[in-house]
Amino acid sequence: MLFKMRLLVPILLLAIMFQSCSEYQKVLKNEDVKPKYDLAQKFYEKGDMKRANRLFEQIAPKYVGKPQGERVMFFLADTYFQRKDYNMAGYQFERFVKSYPKSDKAAEAFFLGAKSYFKLSPVYSLDQTDTDKALSKLQLFINSHPDSEYFDEANAMAKELTTKKEHKAYEIAKQFNKLGQFDYTFLTPAVAAFDNFVSDFPGSIYREDAMFYRFESASRFAINSFERLQEERLKEAIDDYNALKKQFPNTKHADEADKILEKVNSQLQGFTQEKEAK
Template sequence: MRLLAPILVFAVLSQSCSEYQKVLKNEDVKAKYDMAQKFYEEGDMKRANRLFEQIAPKYIGKPQGERVMFFLADTYFKRKDFNMAGYQFERFVKSYPKSEKVVEASFFGAKSYFELSPNYSLDQTDTDKALIKLQNFINAYPDSEYFDEANAMAKELTRKKEKKAFEIAKQFNKLGKFDFTFLTPAVAAFDNFISDFPGSIYREEAMFYRFESASHYALNSFEVLQKPRLAVAKEHYAALKKQFPETKFMEEADKLLEKVNEELEGFSPQGEAK
């Protein structure tokens, strides 16, 4: 009796596989449609996807075409083939702009691109694409049930781009300790970061490192170029203190400012007279 259950399960599975193979190979589109829908409802996305792929071209322009195209896109998404899911959901939206499923398709199309976004340290082309798709969805469907999730995903991607930009600027700053020519792009990168991400959690650090980069750049410059560069460094210090009066970098910033001021004293009228 204990062996009976596994044998029955095996027999059912074998019959199911046999039926699937038979329907897969024949030309009966209706049979393929029925079986694809059955597998979809059972959660067997691999076999449902293969059948929907076969019949989708046959249903173009037909009443069932809308349903088939949506299920095809959804099976790709559920199988985590996000490249194809994004493409198919976009096709669905273009083909059936008045469909009841257009909001859902637009959301999951955008989410497909979100899933393709890589780690912040890698190229962020897919992140940029996902942000555009999500922002388009948020703008188009502010009352959608998916609005909050779309907004959360957009914020996550923005934080990823934030971190990427911040780490690039920090890398220039770090390299500048060995080769001061890297400090010019460091200051520019921090300038861009502060401008592009005004509410960033890294803002205080960015403002300090901008001051640090500008200071070291000025202190390592030729004497004829030092004075205006030292003045710019002081402006960055003032900006840091204005926005973060109790900055956690207070001690480091003040010590660095002393060096900047010492150098500037040499350009005073008395110093120049010497």
């Protein structure tokens, strides 16, 4: 008896699946909108987003201006999101917010639209156009929905994207610094890039490193400058050292920074002695 039951279970499951597929194909080809709406909602509630999405796609244009149109448009956008088609999800959620700005689902749609763009943001080393777009959408949501249940999550995502942009800017500046070890012409853009970084990201986790490498780049640049420009640039490098020590008295780069400072002072001392000799 038990053996027969074991055989029956998979057969019953296959029969149910076949019936479900048969019903889906039948409704899909049907011109009647109501069965499609009912089945789409059924699939949505079961988590079958692929079939729900296809049905909602078919009926959405026919529900424009009707009472169910709001529900259909939200479900359509959400099926794209659940299927990880974030480009379409972002677009459809934005359409929903524009079409139904007073909907009870407007805030959630606004948030999920912004989250869709967040999901499209690539790793820091790639082009950050999508990251900029996601940050813009998240900031709009944060500013316009300060009491939303999604506020904290939106803030966390915005912070993650900002850190990603910081990382990108920091690595570009550091790359200039690295190239400057072999070609001193790269030290000018390195100094400029670190200056911009420190200015643009005052609270960055990379700030201490950026200030140290700014000092390192400036020092190397000064030491390898034309003699007539060296004195002024060496003094500017010392200013960078002092700025680093003032903001980070116990900097992890202290030993290396002090060694570089010693070279800078030694070079500068030559100008002082030359002036005294005159």
